[in-house]
Amino acid sequence: MTVCRDCCCGSRTKHPEVDHDAQLDGLRAALEPVHRVRPSLCLDVCSQSNVMVVQPGSAARRRGARPVWFGLVLDDAVVGDLVAWIRSGGPGVAELPAVLELSVITPPALSGR
Numbered sequence: 001m002t003v004c005r006d007c008c009c010g011s012r013t014k015h016p017e018v019d020h021d022a023q024l025d026g027l028r029a030a031l032e033p034v035h036r037v038r039p040s041l042c043l044d045v046c047s048q049s050n051v052m053v054v055q056p057g058s059a060a061r062r063r064g065a066r067p068v069w070f071g072l073v074l075d076d077a078v079v080g081d082l083v084a085w086i087r088s089g090g091p092g093v094a095e096l097p098a099v100l101e102l103s104v105i106t107p108p109a110l111s112g113r
Contacts, residue, residue: 001027001031002043015049017074048072050072052082053068054090056091065092070104071103
């Protein structure tokens with residue numbers, strides 16, 4: 001899981017009601033060491049902060065699974081739903097719960113690459 005923590009995501013100025021450090025610590029406590037949780041610089045979807053990207057496992061990726069991007073992850077309930085989905089297999093393994101579909105966003109275009 002990649003957790004954006006740059007200009008907007010993780011910003012107390014933009015989201016003062018969210019304890020961003022506790023959110024990241026909670027994800028790590030719930031998922032590691034089985035699943036890696038890593039913060040990143042800006043993922044270029046600032047209007048949807050806080051952004052998190054769940055990567056499929058290598059076997060699921062070989063079967064065609066792709067990363068799933070989530071935006072507006074500001075609520076502990078959404079984080080809990082993400083953790084449960086990842087623990088059950090995540091992209092390409094477990095069906096995405098309907099409640100999480102509401103948080104799925106389109107990743108930024110990879111222009112110029």
